[in-house]
């Protein structure tokens with residue numbers, strides 16, 4: 001790894017574009033998801049989406065993981081519902 005002195009220059013290529021190592025396409029930075037800190041993710045959006053979908057499908061095949069994911073989903077839904085019901089309009093005043 002070599003250190004780049006100019007902070008905002010993306011490694012290799014012109015500013016504003018970035019090469020996705022997966023599909024080997026040079027794309028504008030808008031085609032990359034931004035991480036926290038304003039740094040683009042290494043793979044372009046389509047590749048990230050594909051990878052996410054693949055890993056999701058892979059994890060779902062494992063029964064234990066699937067159960068855990070279901071539990072998380074259930075908790076999230078419950079919290080969402082309680083948030084909505086305890087809003088300024090509607091819900092019982094405690």
Ligand SMILES: [Zn+2]
Pocket residue numbers: 020021022023024025043044045046047048
């Ligand atoms: Zn890509």
